[in-house]
Amino acid sequence: MSNITVSLPQNSYEIAISSGSLSQLGAKMKQLKLGEKVLVVSNPEVFGYYGDTCLQSLEEVGFEIYQHLIPAGEVHKHLQSIEKIYDTALANHLERSSTLVALGGGVIGDMTGFAAATWLRGVNFVQVPTSLLAMVDASVGGKTGVNHPQGKNLIGAFYQPKLVSIDPDVLQTLPEREFRAGMAEVIKYGVIWDAELFSELEQAEHIDSFESIEPELLNTILARSCQAKADVVSQDEKEAGLRAILNYGHTIGHAIESLTDYQEYVHGEAVALGMIAAGEIAIQMGSWKEAAANRQNKLIAKAGLPTTVSAKVKVKDVLEAIKSDKKVKSGKVHFILPKKIGAVKITDKVSSDVVKESVLQLIGNS
Ligand SMILES: NC(=O)c1ccc[n+]([C@@H]2O[C@H](COP(=O)([O-])OP(=O)(O)OC[C@H]3O[C@@H](n4cnc5c(N)ncnc54)[C@H](O)[C@@H]3O)[C@@H](O)[C@H]2O)c1
Numbered sequence: 001m002s003n004i005t006v007s008l009p010q011n012s013y014e015i016a017i018s019s020g021s022l023s024q025l026g027a028k029m030k031q032l033k034l035g036e037k038v039l040v041v042s043n044p045e046v047f048g049y050y051g052d053t054c055l056q057s058l059e060e061v062g063f064e065i066y067q068h069l070i071p072a073g074e075v076h077k078h079l080q081s082i083e084k085i086y087d088t089a090l091a092n093h094l095e096r097s098s099t100l101v102a103l104g105g106g107v108i109g110d111m112t113g114f115a116a117a118t119w120l121r122g123v124n125f126v127q128v129p130t131s132l133l134a135m136v137d138a139s140v141g142g143k144t145g146v147n148h149p150q151g152k153n154l155i156g157a158f159y160q161p162k163l164v165s166i167d168p169d170v171l172q173t174l175p176e177r178e179f180r181a182g183m184a185e186v187i188k189y190g191v192i193w194d195a196e197l198f199s200e201l202e203q204a205e206h207i208d209s210f211e212s213i214e215p216e217l218l219n220t221i222l223a224r225s226c227q228a229k230a231d232v233v234s235q236d237e238k239e240a241g242l243r244a245i246l247n248y249g250h251t252i253g254h255a256i257e258s259l260t261d262y263q264e265y266v267h268g269e270a271v272a273l274g275m276i277a278a279g280e281i282a283i284q285m286g287s288w289k290e291a292a293a294n295r296q297n298k299l300i301a302k303a304g305l306p307t308t309v310s311a312k313v314k315v316k317d318v319l320e321a322i323k324s325d326k327k328v329k330s331g332k333v334h335f336i337l338p339k340k341i342g343a344v345k346i347t348d349k350v351s352s353d354v355v356k357e358s359v360l361q362l363i364g365n366s
């Protein structure tokens with residue numbers, strides 16, 4: 001069990017990690033003195049497994065509960081899904097003191113958060129992440145939003161939850177591919193922030209499934225990843241500078257995701273590919289040693305993540321897509337590049353030839 005605080009100038013909150021805690025969610029939320037109406041947003045898969053436990057825990061402590069389900073998958077992460085959440089909120093007369101609970105992976109978390117940020121100009125929001133990726137990353141830090149047909153997460157708001165409640169037991173039902181996808185963001189923390197976490201992952205026998213990972217290592221992964229994200233977000237809530245490092249691997253990763261219509265790679269897989277490309281860019285620019293890049297790429301492979309991209313992805317399309325990255329300033333794409341395991345830098349000095357070469361290598365390796 002760990003408790004981590006995201007310390008912010010306003011609205012600090014707790015990340016509570018505890019086995020079996022889903023059945024205590026209602027009691028935990030009661031302590032926050034939220035209004036009586038709670039709308040639980042989920043998808044049919046996750047709700048099928050955990051809906052009853054979640055609703056029962058809320059009901060037990062006297063919340064008036066409603067539910068709204070969105071079909072699973074990144075392809076549903078768009079504004080039309082948000083409008084349907086608004087419809088349910090309206091039909092049930094949610095008030096400003098009401099709360100939206102996101103019960104699901106990052107897709108549900110990002111959309112529920114955006115609906116909470118915008119309905120009545122802001123209602124309470126609680127994150128109950130159920131995928132590894134959402135536990136270690138998406139549920140923390142208040143980035144909420146949806147995709148635009150032209151690009152990933154282009155619509156959204158910074159809106160912090162009141163609580164992040166993590167019950168690692170629910171990972172038992174997470175598909176293995178999704179577990180591996182979550183490991184990509186964990187490896188990201190190792191490269192950008194926490195060299196010790198990186199070494200622990202290297203030393204572990206298995207990191208590619210819930211069944212095979214040591215329970216103690218899983219606890220370490222959850223606690224250290226959430227701590228890393230909390231440390232960064234506490235210093236730079238709205239990405240004025242430092243927070244951009246959490247976007248390591250995402251510039252090319254997001255391009256790969258959207259260019260393949262969210263059908264070929266899940267987010268974590270695309271981030272893994274993006275980290276390999278960013279590592280290659282850093283080597284070419286002389287800021288990273290090949291040996292360190294090999295360590296990163298070996299760990300990505302050990303986690304069962306892809307290391308090559310489908311030839312369907314064309315270099316010219318990647319170069320075009322990265323122009324809509326949110327880190328573009330004065331027309332220049334800002335890349336997060338590793339310096340050593342545990343430290344990165346932000347630079348706008350990457351030529352398109354170097355980007356081109358790094359993507360060609362990703363394709364060439366396939
Ligand atoms: N806001 C942020 O800071 C942030 C950070 C990282 C990623 N994201 C976003 O998060 C999304 C990716 O999240 P994700 O990887 O969780 O994908 P996801 O939300 O699509 O969930 C993956 C799949 O696992 C299923 N699932 C989730 N928990 C389960 C469980 N316990 N048992 C059985 N099935 C379960 C879901 O139904 C889904 O099919 C992307 O949209 C990405 O952009 C946001």
Ligand SMILES: O=C(O)C(=O)C[C@@H](O)[C@H](O)[C@H](O)COP(=O)(O)O
Nearest residue numbers: 137141143152153243246247250326
């Ligand atoms: O929290 C952040 O900041 C991140 O960048 C975390 C990323 O893992 C996450 O995928 C985020 O949604 C990407 O943000 P975006 O601003 O590039 O859309």
Ligand SMILES: [Zn+2]
Nearest residue numbers: 185250267271
């Ligand atoms: Zn991400």
